[in-house]
Amino acid sequence: MKITSVETYADKDQCLVRILADGAGGAEGWGFAAPFSADITARCIHRFAAPYVLGKDAGDFQNYADEIIRRNYKFLGSFVARSAAGVDTALWDMAAKQAGKPVADFIGKKRDSIPIYASSMRRNPQPLQSEADRLLGFCEQYGFRAVKLHPGIPVNRNVDFYPGCSEELVQRTRRTLPEGIDIIVDVNGNFSSARAIEFGRFLKDNGVCMFEEPCPYWELDEVKKVREACAQFGMPVAAGEQDYMDTAWDRMIEEHIVDVAQPDLLYIGGFTRALRVAARFAEKGVPVTPHTSNRSPIYLMGVHYMSVIDKPYPFLECGVEFTGWEEAAYTSAPEIVGGNAQIPNAPGWGMQIKEDWLKKAEYQMSKL
């Protein structure tokens, strides 16, 4: 089947991608590009991704994300990877629908139910106790057995909102949640390795189970120092959500830079590329859980991903902010019952798209 068109529907938050192929009866696939500034990603899809897939065989779809990234070497960066992801995820949907199966079954499902952790995106909630209480409420309502805090200011060179703010939030949350509920702490690259190691020890002393993105993610030497130091006192370090460069993944895998790997299925350049790193980490015994910090279709795709990879981390992330845009374009975010999300049963991703959102979105088309 030859790919005949690539269409995008976008607003500033998100971008849906529709790909058509010819052949017996034709074929359709719907994908999703990474959220945020997705209107710019949509333009990049037509400039940098569509020209490399139009006219190509839809059956070879697992080669195209790499090809898009390599051929656009003069524009290497997040937008090209996001564009590749939009196309790649549409072609996975098409392939699975042609087989009449959900993506998870099409690949080979290994589990039916995915434990979820509640990911809070509040950074400086005041009073801090309100955040701890809110998370307790989510655990009681949905059955979550783990939560994630995002204290501090992203990539802000060790400077917090005020000294001790992050520490206090962690302690209040730990005191508020029952012992059986795990806490993950993500500082979004705010620390030098020295400060991160000190903070990692604090997290260990306060019963936190995972320390995420301690240093700016492109400073892999710094992250490596933190992982090695934190291993001495038993605090697992996670990273990877922003990374799209193969050379960065090679180092993370070969030099054991992370204890838990967290590729974003879309920032990395798509599902194909995310599956590849999961397989490589599994060979090294390193568990993987994708970055899915909101309830947009990336979360739906994350559920499929966790159901098929060889060595999943015990929990998948799910955002608990419910900000409106996240489910504006689709109705099929997996429900959470007893702390677990179920794998969708519909063919492809099982993404039920809202017609009214499509009508309001900015539309662009590239075709043969």
Added chain:
Amino acid sequence: MKITSVETYADKDQCLVRILADGAGGAEGWGFAAPFSADITARCIHRFAAPYVLGKDAGDFQNYADEIIRRNYKFLGSFVARSAAGVDTALWDMAAKQAGKPVADFIGKKRDSIPIYASSMRRNPQPLQSEADRLLGFCEQYGFRAVKLHPGIPVNRNVDFYPGCSEELVQRTRRTLPEGIDIIVDVNGNFSSARAIEFGRFLKDNGVCMFEEPCPYWELDEVKKVREACAQFGMPVAAGEQDYMDTAWDRMIEEHIVDVAQPDLLYIGGFTRALRVAARFAEKGVPVTPHTSNRSPIYLMGVHYMSVIDKPYPFLECGVEFTGWEEAAYTSAPEIVGGNAQIPNAPGWGMQIKEDWLKKAEYQMSKL
């Protein structure tokens, strides 16, 4: 002086940036973002760069490119760096104009005249002899004492248009040009290290003076192997034109990965960042010459750059394709006489902008 507005004028090829600041009489600066898909860069300037400079002090302008890149860590890549460059170069223009000096004099000019090499962008010219003859003609017309060939297909994993095509072009050019004219060969990352080392030896045997971008630029370990091997038989290796990551520059500088460094003043994130790496390479004794492969305002900025850095390579690049778009927006590309370009005398960059191009360009404004 407080920055009050950021305006862009763009088409698909290029993007001019105008910044205004308040204060006694006001101040104006004109910058240039990197060419190619510049319409997308213009959108990125308003999304990712303008919000970080509006309201800030124009006098602190040398801090802003780094800040723009760091704060937009979720979109890290070429478009954010290109956006930073548009703003940074406008603020250099403003600062130099406030001082009533050309940028080169404002920084401290070290030389008045810059030797130029003729950079051909033809990749598979047929017959090959026509390319050698064309370059000879340019040397006779403009007095160039060096030329650059771009044989082969960029980042194409060792595959040439046909086997031996690149070698034949190099040999024909060497035979056609007088001995006093140097030849640089740029393969745009097409080779593995093994193939590049073999090709580097061929270049040495055929009187070529510099071997540029042997391997995909993000594979720094590969480039390093090539440089070390080529040093054994005296073939200097150059790279850097696509790089914007500080971690990549750190490695290139500290691990002696290149014999000649070639930052692109705009791809790297602007003039401030390009000056910084030049100073660091000079400390290591490594010469620098920027990537300025077309006659757009990046070439004008390259002339300023070569006049102020501590350890310039003997020649600056200038494209010889004269494709139309390159001088569509300005009239002040430095003339080449006797193989040399002169430093402009007008305040700022000395960029004389064409009003009719501005009228046709897509206009966007961000303001306080």
